[in-house]
Amino acid sequence: MHRPDECPIGGEPCQSLCDTPCTTSLEIADWRADAARYRWLRGGSDVPQGSQRWPRWEVRSWDGRFWQTLFAEKMDIAVDAAMKRDAMPNV
Numbered sequence: 001m002h003r004p005d006e007c008p009i010g011g012e013p014c015q016s017l018c019d020t021p022c023t024t025s026l027e028i029a030d031w032r033a034d035a036a037r038y039r040w041l042r043g044g045s046d047v048p049q050g051s052q053r054w055p056r057w058e059v060r061s062w063d064g065r066f067w068q069t070l071f072a073e074k075m076d077i078a079v080d081a082a083m084k085r086d087a088m089p090n091v
Contacts, residue, residue, distance in 0.1 A: 044072040 040053060047053050060067045061078050070078050 042072055042075045 041057065041059060043053055059070045059075060061070055062068075068074075
């Protein structure tokens with residue numbers, strides 16, 4: 001496993017093999033913001049009392065018969081499965 005400041009090709013600091021670093025602090029900040037949005041949306045036992053998460057937002061998935069409300073681990077499983085389906089070539 002590589003440290004964030006290592007090049008995935010040679011395992012050395014990115015600047016030693018490349019003219020530009022593999023990641024920038026702006027990219028890392030964007031990834032952290034995306035992760036924070038997802039964690040907020042997925043909810044879980046850590047949702048504070050009075051949060052806007054539950055009364056205003058609901059993530060649902062059609063299972064072919066019913067709409068299923070997704071949160072926490074159920075959302076993780078559904079998102080992972082959808083991403084795997086998207087990554088599969090159309091046959």
